[in-house]
Amino acid sequence: MIIKYYEDRVEIENINDFIPRHVFDCGQCFRWTEEEDGSYTGVAYKKVVNIGMFGDKLVINNTNKQDFDNIWNDYLDLTRDYGRIKSHIDIDEHMHKAIGFGRGIRTLNQDEWEILITFIISANNRIPMIRNAVENLSEKYGEEIGEYRGRKYYAFPTPQAIAKANLEDIRNCKVGFRDKYILAAAKHIEKNMEWLYSIKEFDYEAASRELKKLKGVGDKVAHCILLFSMGKYSAFPVDVWIKRIMTTLYGDEIEGNGIGEFASSNFGEYAGFAQQYLFFYGRENNVGKNNEKRSKMK
DNA sequence: CCACAGGGCGGCA
């Protein structure tokens, strides 16, 4: 990995296991949009950047050395050896296929607060609507952080900004019945910032228990927060897609002990990475969807 | 107009 710094961008040569579409479209983030050249533009940590892969060169536009060192290197998980992880979870032909299909996925290291609210919104919701709600919230309550390629961008709102809002205005951002969970979470986090940001120091079970004290955070949402913002890579979020995929691929093996047990005994500390490959592979290929439709027809 | 997709909560065994 050779890093070259320029005034307005950073280029990283000889990088493996990074494909923008896999990274930004695998369900872990909702604020990145594809440009015509296949690169993605988005906001994180109050900065707008554009990220593209050209050959084996990763280009981060609209940034500099300081931000790369402080933010993007970690956010994009560039220091992790994904080859090693893949070999650990490549346990059979299904995983081999899924890993091959989503070979360019990396697990982003996102902000705890942003992920908390985003995944509260994700409950019983679909990806385009989650994206829409997050954008609405950011435009309404987030700081304007500048223009890029002719478009205005907004930071994700602070807990303080949302805590001050009223319920109806939050609802108008198209968050639906989750409005009260968002407001309650903001009010709680505003007064207990250290609480949220210290959860990652707890062990996996304790961290999950802490998160579930918040309304709107159940098992699945807690696992997403742990995996996407707290580096708890043994988390294996189970949503309807993962249920479908796992019952289709591993029907007999998950009978009895369940999906979570299957994941932890087969993938262990790397379960979260396995979930990412399985989710992306299953979603993009509609794994299990056809069977379901057929069984619903009479 | 209706069916459907998609997690968590709260009430009730």
Add this chain to the structure above:
DNA sequence: TGCCGCCCTGTG
């Protein structure tokens, strides 16, 4: 403890 009706919004 487990089950079930309900909560919203956009799309087909």
